[in-house]
Amino acid sequence: MAGYSRWIKPEVYPLLAPVGAVVGLMAMQLVRNVYTNPEVRVTKQNRAAGVLENFEEGERYSQHFVRRFVRGKRPEVMPNINKFFSDPE
Template identity: 55%
Template sequence: MGRWLKPDVYPLIAAMSFVTGMCVFQLTRNVFMNPDVRVSKSNRQSAVLDNADEGQRYSQHAFRRFLSTQRPEVFPALNRFFSESSSAGDK
């Protein structure tokens, strides 16, 4: 096994494991929480589901609600430093 798994490949294995985990998470989330996915037969019988509130809960999850209250800045402290004028420099 040692000759097949070289240290040069570790970053590639880490990146591929992370991406695979993200894909599995998203697919699992869609199967269990998406209002448009019908797994049980009772939900598949109706052609159109009246589930607007369920769709609203799915699309406006907690992380999206948190991000909607935040300012769209990458480095807020750095932005404030360069955007605010200093009192000594204005005179």
């Protein structure tokens, strides 16, 4: 345990959470691209297929859950507070 104090100092602990979150997001995006992106072909059989005109698969990939969830919503962080200050009665 004494060896860790030499490499990881207490001042570094607050940085571990954001760095860990970014690494997790990066890994999630990498896995998403490898497994669901219609333009990424990992296996030899899929690479031999050439250029595919598969628009439905591309639409499913680009219009994922988060994008469908925020579609039609106003781009505000706190809409109730914005409405309170911008629309007086």
